[in-house]
Amino acid sequence: GAGVSQSPRYKVAKRGQDVALRCDPISGHVSLFWYQQALGQGPEFLTYFQNEAQLDKSGLPSDRFFAERPEGSVSTLKIQRTQQEDSAVYLCASSLEARNPSYEQYFGPGTRLTVT
């Protein structure tokens, strides 16, 4: 079946612009996660949804970052007034179940954001 998809795959933004990154999780997956991966680093947790509820947003680096999943399926990560330090790959992952810590998270291909 279809995996996690993300769009756009690449985004170049001028400093100060707002951007919106989209994630389509695997159908039926309850949990959805956003991660930020800087060059040469591992992914860093940003936020987590269980259905439409955002249960953990402790990893969002500033109030310029906002995520939503209004109908419990597609999610959007919005970054307002982008800064150069926001340049990274933004990865979305989904998981079938929320309660079992052993459930695999499936990652999308990521959106590579470059802020100039």
Next chain:
Amino acid sequence: RKEVEQDPGPFNVPEGATVAFNCTYSNSASQSFFWYRQDCRKEPKLLMSVYSSGNEDGRFTAQLNRASQYISLLIRDSKLSDSATYLCVVNLRRGGGNKLTFGTGTQLKVEL
């Protein structure tokens, strides 16, 4: 101190060699443990879960030592196709969900 620490490498090994990666984690409340593989410019993919009893999947063996907060991955008979970055991952359950914390990754290059 980082929550998950790995030697970034690179580890350059000849085809057929055995190579071992190690990882330590700082939060003793971590509940589950994984190795993910990430190819250049691709997304991470689950390689295997890690259990205290140790587990093996073909040429790959993973081990967890909870007392020492230490995780290992052993790759036997390395193939060229094993070249990738190997990410050590721990799961700390919070907010009713599962928060994965990744190490920086260890880069492996298998050469002819």
